[in-house]
Amino acid sequence: MTGYPRVWRMMMALCWRERPRATATLLAATLVTTGAVAALGLTLKVLVDAVQAGDRTAVVIGATGAALAFGAHWGLGHLVHLMTVKLVERVSLSRVEPEIMGICAGLPGIEHLERPEFLDRVTALRGRSGAIVDSAWAVLQAVASALGLAVTLAVLGSVNPWLLLLLACAAGQLWLERRGKRGVAAADLASAPDLRLHRHLYRDVCVEPAALAEVRTGAAAGDLLASQAEAWRRATAVRFRAALAAAAWSSAGWVVFATGFAGAIALVASTGSPGQIVLAATVGAQLRGVVEAVLRRSAQAGGHRRVLAPYLWLRDYAAGHAATAGQVPPERLRSGIELSGVTFAYPGAAEPAVREVSAVLPAGSVVALVGEYGSGKTTLVKLLAKLYRPASGRITVDGADLERLDTAGWRAASSAAFQDFGRYQTTFADAVTMGAPPRDLVAAVEAAGADELVARLPDGGATLLGARFGGVELSEGQWQKVALARACARPAPLLFILDEPTASLDAPSEHAVFTGYIRRSRAIAAATGAITVIVSHRFSTVAEADLILVMAHGRLTEAGTHEELLAAGGDYAALYGVQATAYAAG
Secondary structure, three states, X not given: OOOHHHHHHHHHHHHHHHOHHHHHHHHHHHHHXXXXXXXXXXXXXXXXXXXXXXXXXXXXXXXXXXXXXXXXXXXXXXXXXXXXXXXXXXXXXXXXXXXXXXXXXXXXOOHHHHOHHHHHHHHHHOOOHHHHHHHHHHHHHHHHHXXXXXXXXXXXXXXXXXXXXXXXXXXXXHHHHHXXXXXXXXXXXXXXXXXXXXXXXXXXXXXXXXXXXXXXXXXXXXXXXXXXXXXXXXXXXXXXXHXXXXXXXXXXXXXXXXXXXXXXHHHHXXXXXXXXXXXXXXXXXXXXXXXXXXXXXXXXXXXXXXXXXXXHHHHHHHHHHOOOOOEOOOOOXXXXXXXXXXXXXXXXXXXXXXXXXXEXXXXXXXXXXXXXXOOOHHHHHHHHOOXXXXXXXXXXXXXXXXXXXXXXXXXXXXXXXXXXXXXXXXXXXXXXXXXXXXOOHHHHHHHHOOHHHHHHOOXXXXXXXXXXXXXXXXXXXXXXXXXXXHXXXXXXXXXXXXXXXXXXXXXXXXXXXXXXXHHHHHHHHHHHOOEEEEEEOOHHHHOOOOEEEEEEOOEEEEEEOHHHHHXXXXXXXXXXXXXXXXXXXX
């Protein structure tokens, strides 16, 4: 609770900065509607008493006041609701949602995206940014409604203290109505499995071509339709019974309120003036709505606390792990990159993914990382890219600790195509050049060997990719070529990482990609001393590398050139022979 007022102040400040006029109008309207019900009852009392007394001036005053109070109660009340929804939506989508996404994407590394405590908070906030903004308005409007209720009760009590019992009648009616709604919610939950089954049979089986082909050949349509109908019958039966029960509870509540209301009017009629009767009838009839507004906004304010706690945690985590300015990376590599006893373990893992790896990657070299799946290759290159921080050991760049290099600067000096590459549903040109400095798109496409792909696209580089938004769907290999072109869009990186860049390509394409990248790496190295790191589990494709590092179970087991490792007769030679035999047999 201690941090919640801080969030409320922040949200109100964001609303003011984003929409100052709308915020001021909403605050004023909320204040005016606070006493609208009481004002409506009082002005109607003045109007009725003035008509009875024949006081024309008082009639005009009473009628004008009643019209204004009615407008404030109904017109402004509706306006407050609409303005709150619009303002909350505007601020949440333009400020809070980008902040949450920025925290996820803007932290220096990516290990936070593998920590359960971080992911739990992000999951709790997904799609709930509106609740964070609305929490401030819910508290404010709950307090305003409570003040309005107090004023309303004071007006009723001034007529006759017994009228205060209407509060209990209104509260009882609301409790009975909500009791019925709880039953409906429980029925929705109980019927969810049957409803899911019904939708699954309809959406995933009966109208999907792939599934329907098997249904047709197996003559299973009749059984599926019968199962679908039975699931629908069970779901609707449960919900119908709950709806009937809810109607009964609601009717009982209205009987309670109507009985109390009728008794109140009879009490005032026996002792009060016509104006007091009108006041009691008007305010008493609206009392239930006033009580409901207090309960509704109070419940929403309490419910919003479920997102405030993870939001505060996320902001505090980001503040404690934010990137700080560091040493500027060199413009050219002189000696290279050195790993000294580097160890890293994923959160919750029983064993380290990388164990005490020590190696020197010379400036201007092409380095291949090979090994079987799960040997630690990808983890090691992500450590080089500063996506993870070593648990122990250090990585130096021309003698400077990578940890102390400016993270944004090192990212700008690096380029990578990872095996779990992104499939961006945008135009081909944007998918290739996003995040990179301005560069000739044609050169990046040529370097990735994606010329033929672009030629096949209906609108070339302007073609929208991905079927989700009506674009052209690509094969796995074509998506990988887009990722490779994106990696080439940065013209002269100091570190160029290719993590399984040909996993989705056929053998001829794989050979062409490796040949082209090694040629390109030599050209970049001549200009900047750049290091190219190629990760592959296919030993035959990396024979031209200057240095081959062999990984097994997170450890570096061998290092050398292709010829040296074959001559050594170790793991590399054995695995190379196995793969060569397998390819020959294939």
